[in-house]
Every structure is written in C-alpha cells, then in structure tokens.
Ligand code: SRM
Ligand SMILES: Cc1cc2nc3c(=O)[nH]c(=O)nc-3n(C[C@H](O)[C@H](O)[C@H](O)COP(=O)(O)OP(=O)(O)OC[C@H]3O[C@@H](n4cnc5c(N)ncnc54)[C@H](O)[C@@H]3O)c2cc1C
C-alpha cells in the first residue's frame with residue numbers, strides 16, 4: 058500500500074480525504090499531521106461559535122470514528138518542521154515519517170501588523186478554535202471592551218460575535234468604507250449603519266498608531282490622537298499563505314506554493330492544495346475553490362484525468378441580520394454599465410455591472426434573495442440583453458416595478474420634523490390628513506406646516522401622497538437633477554431630519570438612481586452636507602467644480618488666475634512687491650485690478666500654481682477665494698480715516714467682516730461692501746450684504762445684486778454698534794447657508810422665504826441670532842483656513858503624472 | 868502592444884484624474900468611484916476644455932468649461948451634444964497603471 062502523508066488537517070485536506078476514500082477505499086495508508094491539537098472542524102463556523110449560536114461539538118466535520126473507520130493515522134498537535142525530499146521523509150519533534158506521496162495543506166497564517174505593542178498579551182488574530190476560545194474568555198468579563206483592527210469579512214464577524222457576547226466593540230478600518238474589496242460605497246454604508254445599530258462603533262479611515270498597555274493590552278492609539286481603551290485587540294487584517302515548509306524544502310514558491318492544474322508541485326511526488334497554493338497567479342481565501350481542488354487532487358491520486366480551473370466567487374457575511382452579497386468583478390475592465398436599484402424604506406441596495414450584454418458583477422445589500430440567480434448568470438456568462446430592463450428585479454419579478462421615490466418619506470418615523478419653522482412633525486401632519494385635511498391649504502390651516510418659509514412644501518405634499526395614496530395628485534416640482542425625484546428643498550430638509558451625514562447615506566436613503574450622482578447634484582449635496590454637519594462630514598474635492606477643487610479660476614485656454622485676498626481692499630507696498638515678483642517669476646501675461654478691489658494674476662499654468670501660492674503665502678497673503686461659492690470680497694471705502702464725509706470706520710469694519718467670514722462655503726458666492734456714508738462709494742447697496750455707515754450706527758441691507766439681475770438691497774435692520782453689525786451679518790450668512798438652495802444668491806432665496814421670515818429669525822429673536830452665530834463659528838473652526846498652504850505642499854499632484862514627450866522623441 | 872508603467876493607481880484621486888503629456892497633447896487618466904481606470908484624450912472637442920478637470924460621475928465625465936458629458940468607455944458625448952474623444956488602451960496590474968506606448972506613438976505619428 059502507498060504511504061500518503063498529509064500535512065495539515067483543515068478544510069481542504071478534509072474534503073480531499075473524503076473524495077479519496079470514496080474513490081479508492083484502502084488504496085492509501087494515510088498519516089495526517091495537524092499543528093492544531095485536534096482534527097478537522099468547519100473553520101467557517103467559528104463565527105457562530107464565537108457569537109454563541111453554535112457549540113464546538115456541532116462544527117466538527119470528522120470525528121474519531123471517521124478517522125478510525127478509514128484507518129487514518131492521526132497525529133494531531135504535531136507540527137511538521139521539515140521535508141527531506143531526497144529521502145522522502147517528513148520531520149517533526151517526534152522524528153521522521155516516510156512517504157511515497159506527500160500533500161501539503163498548511164492553509165495560511167493571519168497577518169499581524171507589526172505595530173508597537175503587537176506582542177502584548179490580549180492581542181490575538183482570528184484563525185482557529187484557540188483564538189475563538191480566547192475571545193470568548195475575555196468577553197466573559199463584564200464591561201470588557203474590544204478593538205477589532207480590520208473591517209473585512211473576518212474582522213466584522215469577530216466584531217459581531219463579540220458584541221453578541223456583550224462586549225463594547227470598536228472596528229477600525231483603514232479605507233473609506235467597510236469590506237471595500239467586496240462592497241461598493243453604497244453597500245458599505247448600509248452595512249455600517251446596520252452594525253452601528255447593533256451597538257458596534259465603526260471608525261473608517263482609521264490610522265492605528267500603536268497598541269499600549271503594561272503587561273496586557275490597555276488601549277489602542279490612533280494617529281489623530283484618539284485613544285480607545287480595551288482589554289482585547291483582534292487583528293483581522295488579512296492572511297499570508299503558509300509556505301515556509303515548502304520554501305525550505307526547495308519547492309517552487311511564488312506568492313504561495315506553485316501548483317499545476319493537477320495540484321502537483323514542482324516535485325512530482327509532492328502535491329499541495331488549499332490556501333497555501335498559487336495556481337496561474339491566483340491565491341485563494343474562500344472554501345469554494347478549495348473544494349474544487351480537493352476533487353481534482355483525489356482524481357489525480359487515483360490516476361484519473363481532471364483539471365482545476367479558477368471560477369467566479371461570491372461573498373456572504375455570516376452576521377445574522379446583515380444581509381449582503383457580492384460576486385464577480387466590479388473593479389476593472391472596459392465597456393461596462395451599471396444598473397442600480399435602491400429601496401430606502403427597506404434599506405435595500407442592488408447594483409449590477411454589465412459588460413457586452415453579460416452580467417459580470419453584482420453587489421447587494423438588504424435583500425440578497427436573488428444573489429444566487431445573479432451569480433449563476435455571471436458564472437454561465439448568460440446573454441442578458443433580453444431581460445436587461447427588468448434584470449435587477451430578479452427571476453421572479455420580470456414585470457418592471459420601479460423604485461418608489463416616495464418610499465424615503467414613507468419610511469420617516471412619526472416624530473421626524475417636516476416643518477422646521479413651526480416645529481411640525483410627520484405624525485401631526487398625518488393626523489391632520491386623517492382628520493380630513495386633504496389639500497396643502499388644509500394642512501397649512503390646521504397645522505401651520507409649510508405656512509412660513511414654504512421650503513417644506515414638497516415634503517408636506519409627499520406626506521399627503523403617501524397617506525392618501527391615489528387620492529392625491531402630486532404637483533410637479535423641479536427635481537435636483539435626473540438622479541432623483543426630490544427638489545433641492547426636499548433634499549435639504551431630509552438631510553436634516555434623517556441626519557444624513559455622508560454622500561452614500563444621501564444616495565441610499567433618498568433613493569438616488571445613479572451610483573454616485575452627477576455633475577449637477579454632487580456639488581449641491583457636498584455643500585448641504587458640509588453646511589449641516591461641519592464636524593462630521595468631510596468635504597469632498599472630487600464633488601466640486603474645477604475652480605473650487607484647484608482653488609483658482611480656470612480660463613478658456615486651461616490656464617488659471619490667482620487672486621490673493623486684500624482685506625477690505627487694503628494692501629501694502631510689501632504685498633504689492635510680492636505680487637509683482639510672482640508675476641515676473643511665473644511669466645504672468647496679465648495683471649488686472651478687479652471690480653472687487655484686489656489684483657488678479659491671469660494666465661498661470663496649473664503646474665505653477667503651488668509655487669506661486671507658496672511665494673504669496675510667504676509674503677503673508679492667502680487665497681482670495683475669487684473662485685468659490687463662498688465669501689468673495691468685502692469692498693470698502695476710505696471712511697473716517699481720510700474722507701471728510703465719513704461717519705464710521707468703514708474700512709475697519711470691512712476688514713473685520715472679511716476676517717470673520719472668509720473661508721466659509723455658501724450656496725452661491727457672497728459679496729459684501731461697507732460704505733462710510735450714504736454717498737456709498739463702496740457700492741454697498743447692490744451687494745449680498747451691504748452696510749452703510751451713518752451717524753447713529755449702521756444700516757444693514759441684504760439681497761442686493763449687480764450681475765445678471767440688478768437689485769437694490771433691502772434693509773434688514775439698523776444697529777447702533779459695530780459688534781451688532783458683525784453679529785447680524787454672521788447670523789444672516791448662516792441662515793442663508795442652512796436654508797438656501799444651492800446656486801441661489803441671497804436675493805433669490807429671500808424672494809422665496811420672504812424678508813420678514815429672515816428678520817424674525819435674525820433680528821427679532823435674539824436667542825436664535827446667537828444660535829446662528831454659534832453654528833457659524835463652529836463651522837468656521839473647520840473652514841476658516843487658507844487652502845493654498847496645504848496644496849502648495851502637494852505640488853506634485855498639480856503636475857502631469859508622466860511626461861512621455863521626452864521618451865517618444867527618440 | 869507595449870505596456871509602459873505610468874504610475875500608481877493611488878496617484879489618481881478616487882473620482883478624479885491626472886494627465887500624461889504626450890507628443891501631441893495630453894491624455895487624461897480617470898479613476899472612477901469603483902477603481903476603474905480609463906485613458907482618453909484630455910481635450911474636449913467643443914472648445915478644448917481640459918476634461919481631466921471635470922467632475923467624474925459613474926463612468927462619465929463632465930467638461931469643466933461648458934458641461935458637455937462624455938462616456939469614458941466609448942468616448943461619445945452624451946445627450947444632445949455630439950462629438951467624441953479618443954480612448955486609449957489602459958490596464959491596471961498590481962496597483963500600477965499601464966498605458967500602451969504603441970498606440971500613443973501612433974497618435975504622435977498621425
Ligand atoms: C475678476 C472679475 C472681473 C474683473 O476683472 O474685475 C470677475 C471675473 C469673473 N466673474 Fe464676476 N468678476 C468680478 C467681479 C464681479 C462683479 C463686481 C463686484 O463684485 O463688485 C459682479 C457683479 C456683482 C454681483 O456679483 O452681483 C460680477 C458678477 C458675476 C456673475 C453674475 C452673478 C449673478 O449672480 O448674477 C458671474 C456668474 C456666476 O457667478 O454665476 C460672474 C463670474 C465670473 C467668473 C468667475 C466667470 C467664470 O466662472 O469663469 C469670472 C472669472 C474670470 C477669470 O477667469 O478669472 N461674475 N463679477 C471680478 C473679480 C472680483 C474680485 O475681486 O473677486
Ligand atoms: C473565522 C473564519 C470564518 C471564515 N468564513 C468563511 C466563509 O464564510 N466562507 C468561506 O468560503 N471561507 C471562510 N473562511 C476561510 C476558510 O476557512 C479557509 O479558506 C479554509 O479554511 C482554508 O482551508 P485550508 O485547508 O487551506 O487551511 P486550514 O483550514 O487553515 O487548514 C490548515 C491546517 O494546517 C495546519 N498546519 C499548518 N502548518 C502546519 C504544519 N507545519 N504541520 C502540521 N499542520 C500544519 C493548521 O494548523 C491548520 O489546521 C473563514 C475563515 C475563518 C478563520
């Protein structure tokens with residue numbers, strides 16, 4: 058009988074032995090070594106063991122009787138340390154064991170990031186039963202806290218299991234969304250939401266600095282200074298094929314042990330399978346392909362023909378209640394098309410990726426019932442052109458339902474605020490409707506909702522439609538763009554009521570029909586999010602128009618203009634010299650005095666921007682934001698310092714205003730001016746906010762314009778002191794930031810809500826004024842910063858990625 | 868085909884672009900939200916706008932000058948506008964971006 062030695066009793070070799078004994082019982086004398094002190098169990102089911110949903114006994118796949126029945130010599134708890142291929146023996150602490158045929162099935166080792174403190178007791182990986190038991194043991198201490206490093210499949214299963222055992226769990230993930238290799242941002246958002254709902258704290262874009270503790274882990278430190286106290290650290294950041302043994306034995310090893318389609322290594326008597334092998338450049342980390350390998354190797358060993366091929370894989374996460382599915386490829390290739398379906402009410406997201414009439418990838422969250430059907434279409438490369446239009450609804454529903462734009466409103470809880478002005482919640486509106494109010498007018502009369510500024514009208518109508526069904530005919534309103542049915546006002550209100558704090562949250566919860574918006578909605582949503590959640594939301598440069606992304610105005614020939622700030626229109630000889638030097642140094646073709654009381658350097662090449670900024674920064678100047686939907690200039694006149702008619706320090710107030718407001722993003726650009734007397738040399742009466750100084754104080758006007766429309770400002774209020782002028786202006790800018798539709802200048806927005814509505818909140822209600830100013834100040838702690846300095850430090854990103862003109866010259 | 872290494876995938880911001888200078892103008896390398904990379908002419912057929920500065924949404928880009936939208940896959944202008952941009956073979960392997968020098972030379976010779 059041939060002596061067959063198997064190193065490793067894991068998922069792959071277990072399946073191989075089953076096939077082998079089926080095909081040729083008694084053909085081999087098998088000796089099975091395993092480093093773990095036990096035989097084969099279902100490694101996949103460690104997660105249910107961890108969570109307490111299963112016991113170890115339930116996941117054993119091969120018990121003592123099975124090994125005995127097939128006369129397998131079990132040497133569990135015995136690690137193989139070497140292979141002597143010349144003499145055909147394997148070496149262990151207990152001595153030598155000879156073989157005729159050898160199988161290496163050593164699986165893989167968890168990867169440990171060599172962070173400071175990674176060897177402290179309490180830091181473990183997640184691979185085998187011992188790891189699982191160690192986690193269960195720590196979780197038994199009441200109040201124990203765990204930090205899981207790695208938001209992939211394994212990390213999340215560990216996190217969910219530990220949470221179910223009552224631990225406080227934080228997951229650290231280094232990229233923007235969870236499971237980024239299997240999920241896109243939208244599905245990653247839903248997964249995160251579900252995990253957070255069960256009390257798991259998730260930190261994305263986390264950069265771990267160190268693990269600390271005295272003799273045992275006590276905390277994890279992040280680069281940004283965050284400290285996470287804990288008693289357990291689970292590192293689940295990936296696996297490395299376990300190949301040392303094969304390497305030492307001189308077998309061909311690439312990223313893992315190289316095998317051919319018959320699972321043979323470079324030595325004809327040595328085979329390998331499982332996670333420790335590499336076939337045709339592919340590595341393996343899920344069991345499906347390993348089972349195929351087991352089948353092929355059993356054939357090879359019994360002299361039958363078969364060949365292993367790499368197939369498409371599907372991923373599922375074994376966390377009860379987190380239903381996700383991903384299969385195929387949505388990362389690279391050419392000529393692809395997306396089909397997206399979202400049901401915000403049920404938390405469902407589906408995305409199919411098509412190429413040449415074939416389905417090549419699918420991501421699903423919330424409803425994965427059709428996963429295997431889609432997976433079949435991917436694997437079989439079925440031509441789907443005939444069912445393309447209804448494909449996303451799955452095999453059962455080829456009827457053609459569409460996403461219901463109302464479902465986001467239907468899903469709002471009764472206590473969600475619909476009308477902010479009057480504090481009216483959805484529940485009150487629904488009761489009014491049930492009480493007989495069937496039109497917008499009725500609702501206004503009975504609840505006051507949408508009766509003040511009117512921006513919630515769209516939402517009130519949606520509540521009517523949801524509650525009355527077909528009895529209510531929705532008036533047509535202008536949606537933001539083709540990606541959604543909602544108007545700007547609806548979106549703004551829903552971002553607040555539903556507390557949407559990221560772009561994927563908006564796309565999903567409001568049922569966007571595209572994966573990530575378009576050039577119309579993205580800049581608007583980016584602004585709404587940063588205006589409402591200055592601390593939580595991170596501004597996304599890729600959702601900004603070129604000028605705001607590059608912090609310069611693009612010209613018709615692709616060059617840019619650079620305009621430093623001149624606070625209140627005041628400059629100095631030093632600044633002027635620095636501007637002149639920069640103009641010389643970077644060959645600026647045009648230097649122009651603008652209509653906004655500052656100097657524009659036009660025709661600058663993109664590559665030169667960072668250098669120019671650096672030079673201007675060095676002279677104490679910062680960006681003038683001449684490109685932004687934000688504060689532009691504050692024009693002033695010379696005022697009391699020089700002018701014989703000046704009543705107040707108009708220049709000084711202008712400078713103070715500019716220093717207060719600069720850097721803030723607004724729905725459209727905002728321009729101010731301060732004139733020292735009613736002669737109005739600073740043209741304050743046609744600005745977004747214009748202040749005219751008079752003997753008794755300051756006349757604050759708002760909503761002026763001198764662009765495509767010409768409009769005189771309307772008087773917001775008169776205030777006696779400079780402090781109040783500053784306060785009222787900040788409050789006005791903030792209420793405009795919080796409420797206006799993207800790309801409405803203040804005059805357009807005021808025309809919609811009414812100046813009285815603004816006055817009530819900014820002038821009459823002192824408490825509200827202060828609250829607006831406080832929110833403005835909070836936002837300014839993030840945004841009152843010069844964008845030039847950090848960009849000047851990243852000069853390389855402004856240059857071409859490569860220059861092939863030099864190479865092609867030969 | 869003659870693939871040359873242009874740089875790392877991470878050199879291009881997600882939903883962003885970088886340009887590569889070639890003998891006859893710039894080629895824009897786009898990276899979409901799902902990490903797909905496309906190489907197309909950087910020059911808008913309308914009035915020469917630099918497409919690499921446009922907003923990338925799905926597998927499309929919007930020209931920063933007058934908002935024409937182009938499919939990065941086919942190079943075709945979308946909607947009512949007509950015109951197209953040249954697309955070039957590109958691939959990503961082990962996090963590196965590769966362009967085909969032969970095609971780019973053809974462009975130079977043309
Ligand atoms: C540089 C400047 C002209 C100048 O040489 O004086 C200028 C230049 C531009 N203006 Fe202006 N405006 C400039 C003062 C004005 C003024 C006068 C003022 O601010 O006192 C107005 C009328 C006042 C007003 O805004 O109500 C003005 C009304 C506009 C408008 C119409 C806005 C509107 O709501 O109707 C636009 C278009 C837009 O923003 O959508 C515009 C847009 C532009 C853009 C940004 C066009 C663009 O998108 O590319 C121009 C950029 C040129 C470039 O390539 O750099 N510019 N623009 C002025 C810069 C002032 C500054 O120091 O920041
Ligand atoms: C918690 C968890 C959940 C998972 N969930 C899923 C899932 O849902 N779906 C899925 O497809 N996959 C899942 N996987 C992955 C799957 O378990 C692996 O792909 C599979 O176990 C690999 O099988 P293998 O036989 O190659 O290696 P293993 O199963 O790891 O077996 C290798 C064995 O070799 C032993 N060994 C190593 N070196 C030596 C030596 N020198 N001498 C003796 N013995 C040695 C090891 O002790 C080990 O017992 C999960 C993995 C884990 C850890």
Ligand code: SF4
Nearest residue numbers: 694700703733734738
């Ligand atoms: S606004 Fe009045 S005070 Fe100021 S410069 Fe003109 S005239 Fe003089």
Ligand code: FES
Nearest residue numbers: 911914916930933
């Ligand atoms: S130049 Fe591109 S749209 Fe006009």
